[in-house]
Amino acid sequence: MQDLTITPEQQKIQQKAREFTAKNIIPVDREWDERGEFHEFILAKNKEVGLNCMAVPVEYGGPGYDSVTQSLVAEEWGYGCVAFATTLCGNGLSSYPLAIAGTDDQKRLYYGRLVNGGMGGFALTEPGAGSDAGSCTTVAKLEGDEWVINGTKCFATTCGYSSIMVVFASTDPDKGVKGLSAFIVEKERDGVVVGAEEHKMGIRSSNTVELRLKNVRVPRTHLLGKEGDGMKIAMKTLDMARPIVASMSVGLARRALDEAIQFAKTYLDVNGKPIGRHQAVAFKLADMATQVEAARQLVRNALRLKDVGMPYTKEAAMAKTFCTDTAMRVTSEAVELMGQYGYSKDSIVEKLMRDAKVTQIYEGTNQVQRIVISGLLLNS
């Protein structure tokens, strides 16, 4: 179906992403999930069609897609495989701090790697600092012209494969959240050690690792913004990333819906009629489709606000919450509707359901989103 509410240019890119997904992701999504392996080769293919580093501006060699376009692509990737979408969108996310606070030199360094096919990483979470990012124990100390970073990050997406990362560390531990700062760290710096990989229930082919930093020295110029800007940068980054995660989740839910529709059309009931002819099933499909559509429009609205420069923090958090909750609900309903077949690995929906769960957890749990939304409601 063609979405005429987007520009012809956006439609073209959406179509390109849809074809890429159909050709390169859907045929192997099950295998990626079973093996739980990261898929570097597909990144090269993605670069060939020009869908890597979507967020990098034109003046730095990227395509500089607007937010709506990025979200259209994210939805298509999510339709194929959320693990893949997480990897690619995480790449974009890792570069948002540069858009927010990067100098020209910093952008040249960071974007340059992404444009050349390198992957970016974003290391914020720690074993003791999840939703509570202010409890960060990774520290950075200035020694001469260099920052020396020490600490351990966890659940770091793609960091096993990334060539460059944004790492959050405290430059003034006494100040808590206000002492948090953001740094560019190249993977090849001495002391950067990729630790154990997480074995996850879902998004199994997305690389999630522990990242240890032992006396990692980076130039003074690798600080993004000013000392103490870390939390602000992280929050703005997540504002930008949330509608993208939301879009991936819309794609995920749309896939589950399509699979359920297909099943309802072909699976026969005891009278030899397709089960979709039962109102109990048909109405369920109608509800699922309605939720997917509502979810998509919520993202679209948040991004339109963003693209015209209006505040969109609340709308981004709403979109993240609603879309990921929708993905969880719709995938779960698809499995239920498809019964034993849906629960088996003969179908893809059981994978979709396992993948969906993480979307409610990462990029700020949906509880954190509700803190953001209610905070804006109550304090305005």
Place this chain on the structure above:
Amino acid sequence: MGYAFTEEQEIIQQTAREFTQECIEPMAAEIDRTALHPEEIIQSSAGQGFMGVFLPEEFDGVEAGFLCYALIIEEISKSSGAVASILNHHAAMAAYSINAWGSKEQKEQYLPAMCAGEVLGAFALSEPDAAPGVGEHKVVAAKDGDSYILNGRKCYVANGGVAGIYVVFALTDPDAGLKGMSAFLVDGDAPGLSVARTIKKMGLRGCQSAEIIFDNVKIPANNLLGAEGDGLAIVAKAQAVAGVAEGAMVVGIAQAAMDDAVKYGMQRIQFKQPIARFPAIQTMLAEMATNIHMLRLAVYHAAGLIDNDEPFAAEAAMIKLFAARIGQSALIDVVQIEGGYGYSEDMVVSRFFRDIKGVVIKNCSIDFPEIVIAKSLLD
């Protein structure tokens, strides 16, 4: 707990709890990982009398009633949904049907061996791509003198491949549709019965799910269970009984998951306090605790109806409906509380998340629980 159990019921519950902790809990993660049938545990369960809890003493059962059975299933589910599922297909579906519909000879032939754990039961109903007796591969039993000849394919047969006795549903009168469906007792080693493949599942791994082929399987006429055409009634009854036991599984899994989330929530410090102190987390816990409690009461009530020989079809369907709604949502919330850690394969709640879905998926093949409930209201 104030459920007014008899002494026997309390003893059996306690026994099941200890047995689960000692024999199943240490193996549960491994069973999930390998997805192999845990024969050793099944043998130990038989030693406890769990394979025939509600079956008559006359056939070597314990005759302790269905409520006792539900209590055992609840306890076992706290550690392994797979083991509970194996037991359930064996006892609540296969053995129950044989006991309810079988001739004295059939019961004597199969039930003692089933209670002893020598013969595992399976229930072969679903067919590939369609409800039983409908699709391209429909299983048909043709009368041939003193025998029936069985042909066709069954799908998603729990305990398939490891079972010694299959309750197989086949059309004896294909023109009559499901009204012409009958049930047969087919030995696992019957010539012509073969396992086409084992089906991989999201969860309940360890409880085998197989596609079974019947290729000119010759069955003596006296292995017909009930009369010709009784198939649908046998299925309806077995699914209702199993539905109550599945309610007990959901109670067990959700309870164990919630207990784990409470423990995690008290240990996990964010914003300088255990996250369990946050009202947002407490609300989730309160919601699931309430739901689990309600479901448990409904299960005990329906089990009591079964024990008193009262109608329970609508109550069983209500349990199915309610368990589906609250079971998955409880696990979605439990994993949410445990966050990135709970999502890890190494944590027990991610297994519970996958397992509980297998219990609550609807069985669209015969009737939706909503329809069963509505029928009870309208008729």
